[in-house]
Amino acid sequence: MITSRTRRTTSTLMLLMMMVLTVVPLVSMFVTALHAPGSQPAGLTWPEDPHWGNFSLAWDQANVEVLLRSSTLIVLGVVPASLLLCTMAGFGLGHLRVPGGAALYALILLGMAIPFESTVIPLYEQMQSLGLLNTRLAIVLPLIGLFVPFGVFWMRGHFASVPPDLTDAARIDGANGWRLFRYVHLPLAVPALTTLGLLQFINAWNQFLLAVVLVDDPAKRTMAGALGAFQGEHGTDIVLLCAGALLIMTPTVVVFLILQRYFVRALLAGAVKG
Known part of the structure; x- marks a missing residue:
């Protein structure tokens, strides 16, 4: 019979193994980025003379400042609009129980079953007919549509778990639908x-396929999409490639560290409700 101590030990070992599998590649990239440009580092060997200037060199050669601004504009266009649509749709489908909501929800969930790659060619033709190719809108608009199915699924699950007594008490106090959403349910959904x-930010920031297919100008792509052009130029220079990849990853890591308490709180809330 499995004891609680054995279960805790097994869980701890699994977490440690997952942590090692996550951290070791990052450490390897960081150590590689400190070697001399053009060299071929072997394993996790720390360089005798760390070249910290590789990061500034990769920053200049990859034009990271322009890419950072482009990625920020794309994220600011995608995440707020997607959150607004997903939150209002999730509230209507999960708490208000609108007529026909079950059929509409099933239709929205079908969007999660469609492989993302299968939509690239239709999206290309649609953006071309709209005259949006090689613009940031060619990335922003499809990403909003692609993020909606999962976002509605996520927010509907939250609003459906809110006790109806809160709504009844608010309606007794005279709250209409909008005030109920704005002042009662929205604060609970933080x-x-x-x-x-956070999930949408990471997905939008790291979007590669749409950025490469729909936008020709690297300065209008996401940072991950522009990494393809940087890799084509420095594909044999592993050192600069690792330095550029770390620069691209840094914003997502920083945002996650800032918002991790909300991320953990939401996961724990979901575990308790389940």
Whole structure:
């Protein structure tokens, strides 16, 4: 019979193994980025003379400042609009029980079953007919549509778990639908909203396929999409490639560290409700 101590030990070992699998590649990239440009580092060997200037060199050669501004504009266009649509749709489907909501929800969930890659060619033709190719809107608009199915699924699950007594008490106090949403349910949804926003930020920031297919100008792509052009230029220079990849990853890591408490709170709330 498995004891609680054995279960805790097994869980701890699994977490340690997952942590090692996550941290070791990052450490390897960081150590590689400190070697001399053009060299071929072997394993996790710390360089005798760390080249910290590789990061500034990769910053200049990859034009990271322009890419950072472009990625920020894309994220600011995608995440707020997607959160607004997902939150209002999730509230209507999960708490207000609108007529026909079950059929509409099933239709929205079908969007999660469609492989993302299968939509690239139709999206290209649609953006071309709209005259939006090689613009940031060619990335922003499809990403909003692609993020909606999961976002509605996530927010509907939150609003459906809110006790109906809160709504009844608010309606007795004279709250209409909008005030009920704005002043009662929205404050309670902050952890779920923050977690969803974090996931959408990471997905939008790291978007590669749409940025490469729909936008030709690297300066209008996401940072991850522009990494393809940087890799084409420095594909044999592993050192600069690792330095550029770390620069691209840094914003997502910083945002996650800032918002991790909301992320954990939402996951724990979901575990308790389940």
